[in-house]
Structure formats: C-alpha cells, structure tokens
Amino acid sequence: MGKKNVALKVENVSMRFNLSAEKVDDLKDYVIKFIKRELRFQEFWALRNVSFELQKGERLGILGFNGAGKSTLLKVIAGVLKPTEGSVKKKGKIVPLLELGAGFDKQYTGAENIYLYGAVLGYSKEFIREKYDEIVEFSELGDFINVPLKNYSSGMKARLGFAIATVVEPDILILDEVLSVGDAKFRKKSEKKIRDMFDRGVTVLFVSHSLEQVKRLCDKAILLDHGKVLAEGSVEEVSKLYEQRMK
Amino acid sequence: MKKYLNNFMKYRFLLQELVKKDIKLKYRRSVLGLVWTLLEPLLNMLVLWVVFSKLYAKDDALFPVYILTGRLMTQFFSGATKSAMKSIRTNSGMIKKVYVPKYIYPLSSVLSNFVTFLLSLIVLVGVAAVLHVKPTIYVFGAIVPIVLLLIMSLGFGLILATLAVFFRDLEYLWGVFLTLLFYACAVFYYPSRVIKNGFEWIFKVNPLYCLIQNFRNTVMYGQGFDMYALVFSAVISFGSLIIGVYVFYKNQDKFILNI
Numbered sequence: 001m002g003k004k005n006v007a008l009k010v011e012n013v014s015m016r017f018n019l020s021a022e023k024v025d026d027l028k029d030y031v032i033k034f035i036k037r038e039l040r041f042q043e044f045w046a047l048r049n050v051s052f053e054l055q056k057g058e059r060l061g062i063l064g065f066n067g068a069g070k071s072t073l074l075k076v077i078a079g080v081l082k083p084t085e086g087s088v089k090k091k092g093k094i095v096p097l098l099e100l101g102a103g104f105d106k107q108y109t110g111a112e113n114i115y116l117y118g119a120v121l122g123y124s125k126e127f128i129r130e131k132y133d134e135i136v137e138f139s140e141l142g143d144f145i146n147v148p149l150k151n152y153s154s155g156m157k158a159r160l161g162f163a164i165a166t167v168v169e170p171d172i173l174i175l176d177e178v179l180s181v182g183d184a185k186f187r188k189k190s191e192k193k194i195r196d197m198f199d200r201g202v203t204v205l206f207v208s209h210s211l212e213q214v215k216r217l218c219d220k221a222i223l224l225d226h227g228k229v230l231a232e233g234s235v236e237e238v239s240k241l242y243e244q245r246m247k
Numbered sequence: 248m249k250k251y252l253n254n255f256m257k258y259r260f261l262l263q264e265l266v267k268k269d270i271k272l273k274y275r276r277s278v279l280g281l282v283w284t285l286l287e288p289l290l291n292m293l294v295l296w297v298v299f300s301k302l303y304a305k306d307d308a309l310f311p312v313y314i315l316t317g318r319l320m321t322q323f324f325s326g327a328t329k330s331a332m333k334s335i336r337t338n339s340g341m342i343k344k345v346y347v348p349k350y351i352y353p354l355s356s357v358l359s360n361f362v363t364f365l366l367s368l369i370v371l372v373g374v375a376a377v378l379h380v381k382p383t384i385y386v387f388g389a390i391v392p393i394v395l396l397l398i399m400s401l402g403f404g405l406i407l408a409t410l411a412v413f414f415r416d417l418e419y420l421w422g423v424f425l426t427l428l429f430y431a432c433a434v435f436y437y438p439s440r441v442i443k444n445g446f447e448w449i450f451k452v453n454p455l456y457c458l459i460q461n462f463r464n465t466v467m468y469g470q471g472f473d474m475y476a477l478v479f480s481a482v483i484s485f486g487s488l489i490i491g492v493y494v495f496y497k498n499q500d501k502f503i504l505n506i
Binding site: 108 | 257258260261263264265268272275340341342343344345346347413414415416417420500503504505
C-alpha cells in the first residue's frame with residue numbers, strides 16, 4: 001500500500017475542554033468573580049495524543065466505554081470541533097452520519113428543508129435540484145414533503161435526514177451507532193444503501209457499543225480509554241482486548 | 248486566501264438559503280406578509296411626525312422625509328447588529344453538530360436585515376414623491392452611505408457576535424446603547440439646536456449620524472457629501488470590519504466550547 005492511498009491521517013490529536021463547576025458566561029459574573037479572584041478553570045482532556053492512519057477502503061471500528069472520547073474523536077474528524085493540538089488530514093468527500101437533520105427548520109416544509117439541509121452539508125443548488133426526486137423517493141414521505149416539519153414524526157424526520165445525507169457519493173463515511181433509523185422496512189433499505197457504499201470501497205469510521213456489529217462491518221479497530229489509544233490493530237485482536245477489559 | 252475563497256464559494260448557497268429563511272419565516276404567519284416591511288417604518292414615521300411636528304408645532308413640509316431617512320438607517324443598524332450578535336447562540340444546535348464556516352451566521356443575519364432595509368426604501372421613495380422632493384443627480388451618491396452602513400453593521404455584528412458568546416448579558420447592554428445612539432442620531436430633531444448649545448462633538452464622533460447626514464444630503468437636499476462625515480464614517484466602517492473579522496477569526500474555534 002503506497003502513501004498515496006492514505007484517506008485519513010490523524011496526528012497527535014488532543015482535545016481540551018474547560019469544565020468549570022459553574023460556567024461563567026456573562027459579564028456581570030465575570031467581573032464579580034474576577035474581583036473576588038474566583039475565576040477557576042478546570043481542564044479536562046477528552047483526547048490525548050490520538051494518532052492513526054487509514055488507507056482508502058479500510059473500515060475502522062472505534063471501541064471504548066462511555067466517556068472514552070469516541071464521539072469527540074468523530075466530531076474532530078468531521079471538523080465540528082477543532083483539536084486543541086494536532087491535526088487531521090482527510091482526502092475526499094466526508095459524510096458524517098452523526099446527527100441527522102442538524103439544521104432542519106421546524107417551520108419549513110420537507111421540500112424546503114431538503115434545500116436548507118443540503119446547503120448545510122455543502123451541496124450546491126444544482127446538485128440538490130438534480131437529486132431532489134431521488135431524496136423524496138428514498139425518504140418515502142410522499143405528500144408529506146409539502147407539510148411543515150413540525151408535523152413530522154421523529155421517524156419521518158430521521159428518514160428525510162438520512163435520505164439527504166446519503167445522496168452523495170462519500171469517500172469517507174462516519175457512522176455513530178447508525179442503522180437504527182425508522183421502521184424495520186426502512187432500516188433494511190438504509191442498511192442496504194450503506195452496504196452499497198461499502199462495496200464501492202468507501203473508507204469507514206464506525207462507532208458502536210455492539211461488538212458484534214463492529215466485528216461484522218470493520219476490518220480494523222482502535223480501543224480508546226480516557227482519551228488515549230490503548231490498542232490498534234486488526235478487529236479480532238482489538239475486540240479480544242476489549243472483551244477482556246469488559247470483565 | 249484562495250482556500251477561504253473556495254470555501255466561501257462552496258457555502259454561498261447556504262448563505263443564500265439562510266437569508267431566504269430569515270425573511271420567509273419572519274412574515275410567513277402574518278396575513279400582510281412582506282407588506283409589514285413597508286408598513287412598519289411608515290407607521291413609525293407617522294408616530295414620530297405627529298409627536299415632534301404637530302405637538303411641538305414645528306412646521307416643515309419635508310420633516311416626514313427627514314424622520315424616515317434617519318429612522319430607516321438607525322433601524323437597519325440596530326436590527327442587523329442585534330441579530331448578528333445573537334446568531335451564534337441561536338444556531339448553537341447546528342454549530343455543535345455539523346461543520347459550517349461560522350461567519351455564515353452573523354453574515355446572513357446582517358444580509359437578511361439589509362434586504363428588508365432595501366425593500367423599505369420603497370416607502371421612502373413613496374413618501375418623498377408625495378411630498379414633492381425633487382430627485383437630483385446626487386441621488387446616486389446615496390449608494391455610498393448605504394454601502395458604508397452595511398460594512399459598519401457587519402463589522403460591529405462580528406465583534407458583538409464574538410463577545411456575546413462569552414458574555415451573555417451583553418445583549419441587554421447593547422440594547423441600552425442602541426437607544427442612546429438613536430437619540431444621538433438626530434432622527435426626529437434638527438441638529439442645529441444641539442450644536443448651538445455646544446454639543447456639536449456628539450455628531451462629530453457618531454459614525455451613524457455621519458452616514459445619515461450624507462444620506463440626507465444626497466436624497467433630500469440634492470447636495471454632495473459632507474467631507475468630514477464621509478471620511479470619518481468610512482474610517483469607522485472599514486476599521487470595525489477589520490477588527491471584527493480579526494476578533495471573530497481568532498475566537499471562532501472557542502465558540503463551540505462556550506455555547
């Protein structure tokens with residue numbers, strides 16, 4: 001495997017949060033606390049020197065207990081959070097299926113939201129117009145597409161979000177406990193869509209608590225604990241270690 | 248630089264969508280819809296005109312135009328800076344979940360206010376026509392104070408948006424400051440009395456008044472620019488924009504940790 005095929009390179013990424021017991025976020029408090037010298041900042045490192053590399057087409061499972069930093073890591077890779085230290089280099093179009101429908105407006109109809117959410121994801125107007133029918137069809141919303149989103153059920157919203165987010169051909173796909181959208185029938189359909197992407201050689205980052213799912217979908221894995229990478233390697237090795245730690 | 252430009256081009260459509268959403272949703276549920284954009288400044292002007300012209304018995308046929316020019320410009324500045332200031336907080340849900348260049352939020356707030364402002368200029372044209380204000384060639388000069396006002400609103404909007412993330416109560420302080428600014432802008436009185444009492448400096452240090460002055464010069468009085476007002480307001484506009492961009496850019500990665 002040549003250097004050319006690196007799809008994602010995470011280098012020494014550290015992420016620091018400030019966990020003050022009381023959050024100071026107004027001027028009055030700030031001045032008072034400043035005068036009384038009570039301004040305290042408590043640091044918390046959600047990620048510490050995380051490094052790994054993925055070749056194109058590799059599928060990485062991220063394992064770890066609650067609070068290990070899995071979601072933070074995905075957010076850093078997706079570009080939502082900027083790491084305090086280190087860097088993330090990615091090649092190609094990245095599709096984070098993290099929070100479907102971030103940017104939906106409740107008062108807008110489904111149709112209007114397709115354009116709005118598409119724009120949030122960085123699609124162009126022409127692209128959305130071209131894919132509009134495909135999105136509506138996949139979401140199975142029918143006439144509901146012209147109804148304001150506030151009247152949707154949560155399943156309908158999720159279906160629409162999924163349909164919009166997956167209409168592109170991603171190079172890197174980020175999945176967080178996914179494949180649980182909508183009813184059984186839709187779940188089957190969405191799983192198939194994701195599997196098709198797998199078959200086309202997309203690079204995948206997958207977070208799940210279900211070890212069985214990770215083993216089935218991924219070929220590589222890392223184990224995170226308190227923000228540090230404990231183990232990295234093939235999915236069998238790492239999940240064995242994870243199982244040991246579970247006991 | 249090229250990188251930023253490419254990124255802007257990529258999210259240009261989002262900017263357009265957000266501006267559209269702002270304007271659409273504001274009036275969606277009202278019967279009169281967009282007509283409110285025109286009606287509101289008109290009614291507002293009538294109130295000020297009745298109070299300050301009739302009750303104070305000031306007789307000047309052009310006074311309504313005088314009020315309206317000042318009113319529209321102060322209204323845009325306060326509306327734009329206020330919504331830009333809140334923009335990061337109101338969009339916190341989106342900011343936490345998906346990557347979008349963050350300046351899109353204050354920028355779209357300012358621009359949607361600007362679109363409403365441009366629409367409400369129709370009222371000004373109407374009132375001016377009814378009161379027989381003769382447009383001269385200088386009318387085209389009005390574009391200069393308008394563009395400077397847009398730049399200044401964006402500059403202050405960026406600074407305030409950044410500060411408001413860290414200091415929530417700034418919203419109230421800014422509201423108070425805007426009231427003060429409104430009274431210092433000679434919207435419903437003539438500056439001559441104030442100047443006579445030795446307070447000319449109030450207008451000299453007020454960039455918003457300087458813009459209103461030049462706007463009135465071009466649209467009402469058929470004159471060129473007041474040079475001091477032009478230079479001063481231009482310096483403040485571009486200065487605030489440069490500071491705004493710098494402050495916002497330096498702090499934008501910290502936003503998510505504070506909202």
